[in-house]
Amino acid sequence: MTGAKALWATLANHGISTVFGYPGGAIMPVYDALTYYPEVRHVLARHEQGAIHAAEGWAKATGEIGVCMATSGPGATNLVTGLADAMMDSVPLLAITGNVARHLMGTDAFQEADITGITLPVTKHNYVVRDVEELPRIIAEAIRIARTGRPGPVLVDIPKDVQMAAYAGEIPTPHARPEIPAPTDESIGRALELLRTAKKPVIMAGGGSLDASAEITALARAWDIPVITTLMGLGAFPASDPLWLGMPGMHGSVAANRAISEADVLLGIGLRFDDRVTGRVNGFAPNAAIIHIELDAAEIGKIIRTHVPVRGDAKVAAARLTEGAVKGVWPEWTAQITEWKGRNETPEHWGAGYAVKAVVDRLTPDDILSSDVGQHQMLAAQLARFERPRRWLNSGGLGTMGFGFPAAIGAGMAEPGVRSVVIAGDGGFQMTAQELATLKMYDIRNVKICIINNSYLGMVRQWQEMFHGKRYSEVWLGDSNPDFLKLADAYDVPGYRASSAEELPAAIDAWLADPKSALLEVVVPHEHGVFPMVPAGAALYEMIESDPGRAVELKAQLADAPMNEVNDA
Amino acid sequence: MTDPVPYDQLLSILVRDEPRVLTRITALFGRRGYNIKSLSVGNTEHPGVSRMTIVVHGDRGVVEQAIRQLEKLHDVMKIIDHSLEKYVDRELVLVKVAITPESRVEVRQIAEDFRSRIVDVGRHALTFEVTGDEGKLTAFIEQMRPFGILETMRTGRIALTRGSNAEIASHIYHEGETQTLRPVVEGVEAREERARGVPNLF
Numbered sequence: 185m186t187g188a189k190a191l192w193a194t195l196a197n198h199g200i201s202t203v204f205g206y207p208g209g210a211i212m213p214v215y216d217a218l219t220y221y222p223e224v225r226h227v228l229a230r231h232e233q234g235a236i237h238a239a240e241g242w243a244k245a246t247g248e249i250g251v252c253m254a255t256s257g258p259g260a261t262n263l264v265t266g267l268a269d270a271m272m273d274s275v276p277l278l279a280i281t282g283n284v285a286r287h288l289m290g291t292d293a294f295q296e297a298d299i300t301g302i303t304l305p306v307t308k309h310n311y312v313v314r315d316v317e318e319l320p321r322i323i324a325e326a327i328r329i330a331r332t333g334r335p336g337p338v339l340v341d342i343p344k345d346v347q348m349a350a351y352a353g354e355i356p357t358p359h360a361r362p363e364i365p366a367p368t369d370e371s372i373g374r375a376l377e378l379l380r381t382a383k384k385p386v387i388m389a390g391g392g393s394l395d396a397s398a399e400i401t402a403l404a405r406a407w408d409i410p411v412i413t414t415l416m417g418l419g420a421f422p423a424s425d426p427l428w429l430g431m432p433g434m435h436g437s438v439a440a441n442r443a444i445s446e447a448d449v450l451l452g453i454g455l456r457f458d459d460r461v462t463g464r465v466n467g468f469a470p471n472a473a474i475i476h477i478e479l480d481a482a483e484i485g486k487i488i489r490t491h492v493p494v495r496g497d498a499k500v501a502a503a504r505l506t507e508g509a510v511k512g513v514w515p516e517w518t519a520q521i522t523e524w525k526g527r528n529e530t531p532e533h534w535g536a537g538y539a540v541k542a543v544v545d546r547l548t549p550d551d552i553l554s555s556d557v558g559q560h561q562m563l564a565a566q567l568a569r570f571e572r573p574r575r576w577l578n579s580g581g582l583g584t585m586g587f588g589f590p591a592a593i594g595a596g597m598a599e600p601g602v603r604s605v606v607i608a609g610d611g612g613f614q615m616t617a618q619e620l621a622t623l624k625m626y627d628i629r630n631v632k633i634c635i636i637n638n639s640y641l642g643m644v645r646q647w648q649e650m651f652h653g654k655r656y657s658e659v660w661l662g663d664s665n666p667d668f669l670k671l672a673d674a675y676d677v678p679g680y681r682a683s684s685a686e687e688l689p690a691a692i693d694a695w696l697a698d699p700k701s702a703l704l705e706v707v708v709p710h711e712h713g714v715f716p717m718v719p720a721g722a723a724l725y726e727m728i729e730s731d732p733g734r735a736v737e738l739k740a741q742l743a744d745a746p747m748n749e750v751n752d753a
Numbered sequence: 754m755t756d757p758v759p760y761d762q763l764l765s766i767l768v769r770d771e772p773r774v775l776t777r778i779t780a781l782f783g784r785r786g787y788n789i790k791s792l793s794v795g796n797t798e799h800p801g802v803s804r805m806t807i808v809v810h811g812d813r814g815v816v817e818q819a820i821r822q823l824e825k826l827h828d829v830m831k832i833i834d835h836s837l838e839k840y841v842d843r844e845l846v847l848v849k850v851a852i853t854p855e856s857r858v859e860v861r862q863i864a865e866d867f868r869s870r871i872v873d874v875g876r877h878a879l880t881f882e883v884t885g886d887e888g889k890l891t892a893f894i895e896q897m898r899p900f901g902i903l904e905t906m907r908t909g910r911i912a913l914t915r916g917s918n919a920e921i922a923s924h925i926y927h928e929g930e931t932q933t934l935r936p937v938v939e940g941v942e943a944r945e946e947r948a949r950g951v952p953n954l955f
Contacts, residue, residue, distance in 0.1 A: 304777060305784055309827040312772070329827060482821035485814070 187316040188217035188347040191280070193355045194320040196223050198327050200251050200278075202242065202597060203227070204235040208255025209295055211282025213347035227597065227626065230618040232259050234590040236266025237616065240275050241594030244577045245552055245604075247395065249276040249331050250594065256283045257295030260341070261302065265584055267337045268306040272581025273416060274391060276335035278326055279307075285345040286314065299341050308336030316349035324356040332362055334392070334480040364479065367496035367504070374492045375451070375475045375501075376508040382449035384517045385409045386472075388432060390455025391416030391580065392479060392498060394573035399502035400453060401425070406509035409451070410521055412440040414461055416580040417454070419570035429525065433461040434718045435562040438729055439524035441718065445725040446520070447472045451505075454478060454498045457487040458581065459720075467723025477501045529730060530567070534685045535712040536636050537563050540607060542688050543634050543706075544568040546696060551603045552595045554578060556588030556612035559642035562714045564607050586615030589633060593622055596631040596701075603630050603696075610637040610665055620675035623701045631701040633677075635668055638708050646713045662710070672703040683707040761790060762809045762816045763835035763842060763912050769828045770796070770803045777828055778805065787811060787819045791844075791909035802830065806842075806911045835912055842912035846890045847872065849880045851901030860900055867893045878903055 185193070191214060195203070204227045207215040218226055229235035232254045239250030254260050260281040270277040284293040300310045309329050313319045319342065326338040379385060387409050389400055397420045404411045404427050411421040412429045421428055430437030432444055444450065450472040455461070462468040465487060475492040478484050484493045494501050531537030540563040547553060553568055554577035555561040561578055570576050577595055579587040588606045596604035613635050623631055639662030648656050669679030678698050682691035688706065695704040718727045768774050775794060782789050790808040797804045809816055816834070823829050835842075852860055857879075864871065864881050867889065873880035883893050887910065894905065 300773065301776070304773070304780055308825075334825075480825070482818065482825060484821075486818060 185351050186213060186217060186347065187313075187319045187342070187349050187351050188213040189220060190316070190320045190351040190353075190355060191323060191342070191347070192217055192221040192224060194323045195251065196221060197355055198324065198358050200249070201225060203251045203253055204229055204238045204242075204594065205253030205280075206230075206232050206235055206255070206259060208257075208259045208282065210256035210284055210344050211253065211259070211280075211342075211347070213344060214253070214280070214282065214342070217347075226253075227622065229590065230621045231616065232262035233265055233586060234593075234616050234619040234622065236263050236277070236279065237269070237584075237587050237590035238594030238597070238619075238622075239277055239279075240266060240270055240273075240587075241554060241577055241591030241596075242598045243270075243275045243277055243594075244273075244591065245574055245595035246598045247276075247574060249278055249327060251278045251280070253280045254282075255295065256281060256299070256344075257297045259295075260299040261297055263339075264303060264306065265582075265586075267303055267339065269579050269582040269584045269587060270337040271306045271308065273579065274335050275337065276331040277337040278323075278330055279337060279339040280323075281339065281341045282347065283312070283341050283343045286343045287345075289343060300339065303339050306337070307339050310339040310341065312341045313343070313346050316346050316351045317353060319346060319351065320353065320356050324359060328359040333364070364497040364500075365495070366500045367477070367494045371492060371494040372501065372504045372508075375477075375494055375505060378449055378473055378475060378492055379407065379409075379451070379505070380510055382512075383514055384443075384447050384471075385449040385451065385512065385514075386429075386443045386447040387411045387421075387451045387453065388414065388444070388455060389417040389420040389453045390414045392454025392456075393417055393420045394454075396454065396498035396502050397421065397573045399499050399506065403502045403506045403509070406506045406511070408512040408514075408518075410443060412436075412443065414455055414458075414580075415565055415578070418565060418568070418576045419573040420454075422571045423569035424571060429521065431565055432724070433458075433463065434720070435566060435714055435716065436461075436718070436724070436727075437525075437566065438527045438716055438727070439521060441716070441724040441727050442524045443521060444469050444472075445723075449473050449475065451475045452477065452488075453502065456480075456483045459487075462487065462724070463718045463726070464721060464723040467725065470723075527729070534709065536560060536638055536642065536708045537567070537712065537714070538685060539636055539682075539688060539706040539708055540564050541567045542692060543605070543607060543704075546692055547605060548603075549575070551575065551605055552577065552592070552599065554588045554592040554595060554604065554606045556606070556608040557583045557585045557643075558609045558612060559638075559646065559712070559714045560607050560609050560636040561588075562643075563636075566714075585612040587612075589613060590616050590619045590622075592631050592633070593619060593628060596628055597626070600628075600630060603632060605632045605634065607634045607636060609642060610635055610639065610661055610668075611641045613668075614666075617671065620672060620677055623677055624675045629700050632696060633672075633701070633703040634695075635703065635705045636708060637665065637668065637705055638710050638712060639665060640710055642712070643714070645711070649711070649713070650719070668703060668705045678702045679705065681705045681707065757812050759810055759812050759815070762811065763840065763910065764807045764809060764816075764820065764823075765833040765835065765912055765914075766805045766807060766823060766829060767797065767831040767833075768803050768805060769830065770801050771828060774803065774828045775805075777826055778807075778823070781822055781826065782807075782809075782819065785819070785822060787815055791907075793909040793911050795911075806909070808910055833914060835914065839915040840912045841915060842886055842910050843884055844887060844890055844908055844910045845882065845884045846894070846905060846907045847880060847882055848894060848897060848905045849873075849878050849903040850897045851878055851903055853877075856900050860897070863893075863896050867896075869893065 239252040243250035429439040432440040473491040476490040549571035592606035641659040672679040682688040869883040
């Protein structure tokens with residue numbers, strides 16, 4: 185057996201059924217050995233970035249590890265964006281790269297790149313396999329590291345001669361999943377004590393709470409505490425529940441941001457207080473004592489001062505806090521929240537928001553919705569109603585344009601019986617549009633692409649409008665955009681188009697009813713902003729709720745804000 | 754409570770002796786903006802395990818955050834935060850001092866007072882080896898400065914806890930994977946035990 189065969193055998197032993205990748209010179213022995221392992225399906229993407237985002241989509245939808253593969257040098261460096269994305273969003277991922285033979289490493293050989301050096305800050309751990317005897321053990325260990333504790337990406341770099349070397353050892357079986365540490369009695373006790381004294385409590389659930397969704401739902405209902413779900417936590421609490429307040433932060437709901445600003449106890453579960461969530465840190469939850477349930481000790485107290493740290497499994501913590509529940513009696517708080525919730529506006533006029541709402545309203549709770557990055561992402565996050573976790577895929581931490589479409593392919597392949605819908609912008613879609621070929625090649629039938637086409641890099645345009653005196657610099661795409669329907673047609677993907685509110689319902693129906701994967705282009709007015717909005721550098725209570733006319737006034741307020749905070753769209 | 758005053762913190766980190774481990778550690782400090790004042794690395798009594806002594810300059814919050822980020826690294830096996838227990842620390846410095854026929858005797862006398870050794874004798878310079886804690890080394894250099902210091906090289910601080918290992922309350926990571934670590938691990942609290950015992954700093 186060669187090292188390459190041992191690699192596939194180890195992956196198969198670990199139940200890896202699908203690998204997304206792209207072959208090349210330094211990984212050819214692995215692709216050669218693939219022909220002996222029909223139990224593992226290899227999906228050929230059209231770009232390594234497409235492969236790794238598809239693996240992320242797979243992982244985000246299923247909660248299981250995603251696997252991708254690339255050759256050395258340019259193949260490996262094309263994975264870097266996806267690794268950074270997976271690192272930020274805690275996605276369990278195994279990336280396997282080929283490298284030049286050991287005797288060529290360090291000589292600047294053809295297609296050589298120091299990929300472990302390059303990916304050091306964007307992986308949970310990485311390896312160079314220098315001895316074939318180590319290869320299967322390292323793969324097994326990499327898989328364990330990727331999905332243990334706070335999940336993340338692990339890269340294994342395998343020199344070509346190691347792939348070809350003879351391996352006579354055993355093929356490892358999966359490591360037992362280590363138990364997630366349970367929170368201490370003391371921390372739970374302090375959290376209960378604080379909750380019992382609360383008058384205006386609120387729960388905030390993040391991406392780390394998705395697998396504790398049932399427990400968090402029970403907890404909130406037992407205490408009668410309203411729940412905010414972050415961009416990464418959408419679906420952790422059912423949107424149909426009256427206790428749900430929406431998303432916090434820069435484009436969060438009025439109810440969520442007001443509740444955070446007024447709360448006296450904030451129970452954060454599985455989140456890391458990203459700056460897009462907190463706004464100005466010293467203005468975040470200014471009146472609240474903070475309980476932070478988190479597995480990763482480094483996140484506790486990193487950004488926000490925590491009064492009661494609860495380190496450990498969110499499932500266990502939520503269940504134990506439910507045991508000690510006292511039904512909340514806070515009629516004023518409830519009334520206040522109901523009033524704020526009533527202020528949530530649904531888009532009435534034709535535009536990107538209207539289009540996104542029309543699409544997300546047609547989704548069922550089982551459908552997977554992925555988004556790319558930009559205005560449509562924020563609109564989808566504001567308007568979609570998720571009833572359960574792992575139905576919402578997007579690039580939260582890194583904000584990777586080009587993520588949405590390949591991620592939808594990965595999720596669609598993981599759950600072939602489920603509709604995998606992607607909402608993208610005209611800008612982001614073109615960053616990975618070549619993956620239309622993957623749809624065609626594997627005859628994938630459940631991926632539905634919706635392009636919200638405003639001919640602009642809309643989010644950057646919005647910031648230029650508000651903070652740069654409407655100097656629209658290099659954000660106009662209209663003159664050079666392709667005919668998206670013709671582009672889809674070139675890959676045998678059926679296309680539909682709507683350019684007005686009147687055309688939209690029929691177009692959506694036809695697009696969703698199409699038995700194949702299909703593309704819908706919605707042409708919307710060029711200029712449309714996403715509101716509510718908390719400008720960078722402002723506190724959540726300084727939110728602009730709906731009136732863009734306030735931008736001028738706001739600009740004056742922000743005159744003192746450092747430019748880097750205002751500029752980082 | 755967080756102590757906002759920055760000061761020097763001594764950390765000992767036991768790491769897997771693998772390629773790039775030094776890069777991983779220093780890259781973490783660099784990326785997060787923690788200030789390394791000194792760094793010494795060497796082998797330990799256990800094959801496959803290296804030991805780093807890092808002096809971090811920062812307030813208690815910075816140090817605690819640095820420890821928590823370090824403990825997530827797969828290569829890191831154990832972190833000893835020397836502020837939590839008694840320790841001995843040493844540093845070695847080589848100092849080359851310019852001498853003249855007039856100053857020679859005085860320079861040698863000062864060196865003797867510091868119990869330093871002469872490691873090289875030249876016509877116009879003497880090179881001294883001094884070991885001790887940071888204060889002693891700094892005092893030595895200050896004493897020699899008027900004569901003309903030609904070159905110095907300090908090794909960075911190294912530290913060991915006092916007493917037997919059984920008394921060390923330290924973080925242990927990734928237990929059970931590496932057999933070589935067994936003796937290090939023995940008699941020391943497990944990671945979770947330690948995590949529970951961490952004073953609430955928030």
